[in-house]
Amino acid sequence: MDLDAVxxxxxxxxxxVGGRGLVYLDSAATTLKPRPVIERLCRYYSSETAAxxxxxxxxxxxxxxxxxxxxxxxxxxxxxxxxxxxFTHGTTASINLVASAAGETLLQEGGEILVTAMEHHSNLVxxxxxxxxxxxxxxxxxxxxxxxxxxxxxxxLITERTRLLALTHVSNVTGVVNPVADICAHARSRGxxxxxxxxxxxxxxxxxxxxxxxxxxxxxGHKLYAAHGVGVLWARPEWLEAMPPWQTGGGMVSRVDLDAxxxxxxxxxxxxxxxxxxxxxxxxxxxxWLDDLGHAEVSAHEAAVLSFLEEGLGELEGIRIFAPGxxxxxxxxxxxxxxxxxxxxxxxxxxxxxxxxxxxCAEPLVRHLGVPGTIRAxxxxxxxxxxxxxxxxxxxxxxxxxx
Amino acid sequence: xxIDTAQDRIVAELAALEDWMDRxxxxxxxxxxxxxxxxxxxxxxxxxxxxxxxxxxxxELDSDxxxxxxxxxxxxxxxxxxxxxxxxxxxxxxxxxxxxxxxxHQTGLASxxxxxxxxxxxxxxxxxxxxxxxxASHPQPTA
Numbered sequence: 001m002d003l004d005a006v007x008x009x010x011x012x013x014x015x016x017v018g019g020r021g022l023v024y025l026d027s028a029a030t031t032l033k034p035r036p037v038i039e040r041l042c043r044y045y046s047s048e049t050a051a052x053x054x055x056x057x058x059x060x061x062x063x064x065x066x067x068x069x070x071x072x073x074x075x076x077x078x079x080x081x082x083x084x085x086x087f088t089h090g091t092t093a094s095i096n097l098v099a100s101a102a103g104e105t106l107l108q109e110g111g112e113i114l115v116t117a118m119e120h121h122s123n124l125v126x127x128x129x130x131x132x133x134x135x136x137x138x139x140x141x142x143x144x145x146x147x148x149x150x151x152x153x154x155x156x157l158i159t160e161r162t163r164l165l166a167l168t169h170v171s172n173v174t175g176v177v178n179p180v181a182d183i184c185a186h187a188r189s190r191g192x193x194x195x196x197x198x199x200x201x202x203x204x205x206x207x208x209x210x211x212x213x214x215x216x217x218x219x220x221g222h223k224l225y226a227a228h229g230v231g232v233l234w235a236r237p238e239w240l241e242a243m244p245p246w247q248t249g250g251g252m253v254s255r256v257d258l259d260a261x262x263x264x265x266x267x268x269x270x271x272x273x274x275x276x277x278x279x280x281x282x283x284x285x286x287x288x289w290l291d292d293l294g295h296a297e298v299s300a301h302e303a304a305v306l307s308f309l310e311e312g313l314g315e316l317e318g319i320r321i322f323a324p325g326x327x328x329x330x331x332x333x334x335x336x337x338x339x340x341x342x343x344x345x346x347x348x349x350x351x352x353x354x355x356x357x358x359x360x361c362a363e364p365l366v367r368h369l370g371v372p373g374t375i376r377a378x379x380x381x382x383x384x385x386x387x388x389x390x391x392x393x394x395x396x397x398x399x400x401x402x403x
Numbered sequence: 404x405x406i407d408t409a410q411d412r413i414v415a416e417l418a419a420l421e422d423w424m425d426r427x428x429x430x431x432x433x434x435x436x437x438x439x440x441x442x443x444x445x446x447x448x449x450x451x452x453x454x455x456x457x458x459x460x461x462x463e464l465d466s467d468x469x470x471x472x473x474x475x476x477x478x479x480x481x482x483x484x485x486x487x488x489x490x491x492x493x494x495x496x497x498x499x500x501x502x503x504x505x506x507x508h509q510t511g512l513a514s515x516x517x518x519x520x521x522x523x524x525x526x527x528x529x530x531x532x533x534x535x536x537x538x539a540s541h542p543q544p545t546a
Contacts, residue, residue: 018423340477342455343431347479350423358455372476373455401428402478 001297007382009034020352023390028172028200028331028378029356031225040285041227044278052277053251053268067277070284071267077287078217078234079208086240086267087280090231091199092122094218095166097233097270098195099126101243102164106193107134111163114192116141116149116178118171118365123197127166136163146323147174147369154186162192169201173360173374174323175306175331177205184213193239199223203380204302204329206295209234221283225290225380230279233270240266247272298381305379306332309388316392318399322369331378333360336395339402341373347398353391406498409490410506417510430482437485440474451530454523456480462534468493469538471531480523483512487527496539504528 007013012032015022024032044066050059052067068082075085088094107113113127117140131138141157142150158165165187169180180196187194193215198207202219209217216239221230235243245252245263249272255262263269290298306328313319313334322333336344345357358373359366366374377391420426440459449459456477462469471488475481490506491499507513512524 340456340480342477343479347424347427350427372457397424401424401431 001293001301001381003301003382003384006034006293007384009036010382011035011038013382016352017354018350018352023351023353023387025377025379025383025387025391026354026356027203027380027383028175028223028376030222030228031203031380032382033227034225034286034289036289037226037282037286040282041278044281051274063277066281067275070280073284073287074232074280075234077202077207078232079210080234083267084234084237084240086233086235086270087275088218088231088233088270089229089276090220090222091197091218092231094216094231094233095123095195095197096126097246098216098218098235098243099130101246101270102239103130104134105242105244106163107136110134110136112137112139112159112161114139114141114157114162114165116167117143117368118147118149118173118362119166119168120172120197120199121361121363123166123168123195124364137161141167143365143368146326147171147365148176148323148326149178151179154183158187158190158192160190162187162190164193164195166195166197168197168199169207170198170204170329170331171323171362171365172200172331173333173362173365173376174326175200175328175333175378176323176326177201177329180214181212188213200330204299215239221279221286224283225286226283227276227279229276230283232283237266240270243270245269245272249273251275293381302330302379302381302383305383305385305388306330308385309377309379309391312388312392313395316395316399318403319395322374331376333374333376335371335374336399336403339398341371341375343402344375344395344398347401348391348394351390351394351397353394355391406490406494406502410504410509413486413490413506414509417512427479427482430486431478432482433485434475434478434481434483437474437481437488438472440472444472445474451523451526453526454480456523458484458523458527460484460527460530460534462531462538464496464538465493467495469496469499469535471534473527475523483524484527487531491531491535496535499531499535500539 010032050063052064054060071085072082075082113136115124115127127138144150170177184194195216196214198217198219203224215236217234219232222228252264252269252272253261254264313321318337320335320337341357345355348355356376417426420429444461445459449461451458456475458475460473462471471492473484473488475484
């Protein structure tokens, strides 16, 4: 992989922040966008704009065909056919869809929803609400002191009362990869469906949903170099068949009378209203562009930068890494002992370094770690060893000022 | 000292500093001079929501003047709090409500510390106004 050429594809990296070239270490929040993605958006809005699946005119036909081609492309990324892929507006919408549409079917006779204590709020709050609505019990899979899953509890937590397990593939705080395939295999042996939040995994890991053995897989386009506003829900066909629609309206029906309507087939049944066409097209473009770079090369580069980061932080005085030594991708959280993470983040910002500080929409996990927040450095494929060196230098200056 | 004279001093002091790293160091020093708040005053009522740092602010009327007390768990935010409290300390609610706190713009604090940064600048200013309004409209009976 020609890193200079890759970086040249990201116009945002030309920006100066605090008088220096931007050091962007917040890709777990959202990735910067490469030129092909930006150009795809421009092309759609310049000459291809049309609503999909509605008109018989040329532009509508072209947009409809391009949107369905994007569905096929994104489904292929997960090793699935297009018929199993629902476009949503993001991971949050995908999870809410399942919690709303499948929730009441799953919980007709009560039971439990199992979530982990490391979830992003988007894979926690929808289940809290579902349990409030249905009277079901929310069971929480507890964590080790370092914030990783207590795997030895798997057997006693997944029981005949469990109606669904919802967990993240990769922690958005620690970057630690959960052994999702093993957990799914265990859950399947108990007849428990599993929803996997893949938002932090797909930018770094190749995911084959059938090999993973889950029932639902959700992710967002904007963390995968594509535009904001498009997300994905993959679900097993039997679920797509069984789930009633979530939102209703135009585009998701096969016939509408004044007093009733019949639903279109999945996935259209779950796509009420005008879908995020341009963003979906940009996601397909991003996946093609990533394929051209080569997954193995991208992964090797990211892993090298991440381990350089972990080693460099390990050598800095006063830095404590959360969940050190665990298999991780893309992100890492730490604290500068004795300093508030917000202060550190603000001082880094003035040196042109973008990190995320705080609770990362995972308050229970950060509270469990016993800190007011963490500092999270997260990587995209454009990050370099020089970016890590800039961070380490910035942290030394922050320590001088704060500790 | 008139509140505007005090603001002008802050503007001049920050302008004299070369870059934002120096200004942050100056703010940190200002924050360190703030009297720590007693733990029993750090309640849900005195907490200001919406900041990444935890910030607490209380005010009581002493004859016709407001006495503020505040604290924050992050040092730059604490410095911003100290700056604001120095300006409004021991003034009447009416004086505070009538003041135009232009220093936040003239120092660049407003643009450099946008509300989305969750550093508390806008929230602290909002709470100061709320407390001043509460005491202006409901003055405590004097003995």
